[in-house]
Amino acid sequence: MRNDSRATIRGTGVGQIDLPTLPRIARLIEWRPWNGSTSLIGHCSVAFNGGWVVHRIPVFPTKDGSLAAGAPSAALIGTDGKVKIKPDGGRAYEAIIAFADAQARERWSSAVLTALADSGISGEGAA
Numbered sequence: 001m002r003n004d005s006r007a008t009i010r011g012t013g014v015g016q017i018d019l020p021t022l023p024r025i026a027r028l029i030e031w032r033p034w035n036g037s038t039s040l041i042g043h044c045s046v047a048f049n050g051g052w053v054v055h056r057i058p059v060f061p062t063k064d065g066s067l068a069a070g071a072p073s074a075a076l077i078g079t080d081g082k083v084k085i086k087p088d089g090g091r092a093y094e095a096i097i098a099f100a101d102a103q104a105r106e107r108w109s110s111a112v113l114t115a116l117a118d119s120g121i122s123g124e125g126a127a
Contacts, residue, residue: 024114024115024118025048025049025111026046026047026048026049026111026112026114026115027046027047027115027118028044028045028046028115028116028118028119028121029045029046029047029053030044030045030055031043031044031116031119031121032044038061039060039061040058040059040060041059041060041061041067042058042059043055043056043057043058043059044057044059044069044112044115044116045057046111046112046115048111054072054097055072056072057069057070057071057072057112058070058071058072058073059112059113059116067113068109068113069108069109069112069113071095071096071097071098071099071105071108072095072096072097073093073094073095073096074093074094074096075091075092075093076091076092076093076094
């Protein structure tokens with residue numbers, strides 16, 4: 001685990017980012033790279049202090065070249081048991097968890113990205 005003042009993910013194909021060091025509240029337990037899209041780098045599972053685990057956390061590149069961790073989501077299922085489709089033809093999804101405010105979302109993203117960096121996720125491992 002890193003003890004320096006900032007954690008860095010390098011070589012992700014979307015630039016280098018520096019993450020503020022937070023108390024280590026999360027640990028990466030699984031990384032699944034996603035090569036089918038330029039807007040999604042992969043999904044991860046993270047164990048948080050307190051004993052809870054969150055699966056299928058999406059990791060995205062942002063417009064400024066940094067990375068962000070999104071909230072896991074699931075496809076909406078209609079009463080007929082089929083996945084609901086949006087007007088544009090894509091699947092409809094809803095968030096599994098939500099954040100009280102932008103600061104909470106930023107803390108979430110920072111904790112997840114720090115867990116990735118601590119596990120050595122880089123461009124070769126991320127894409």
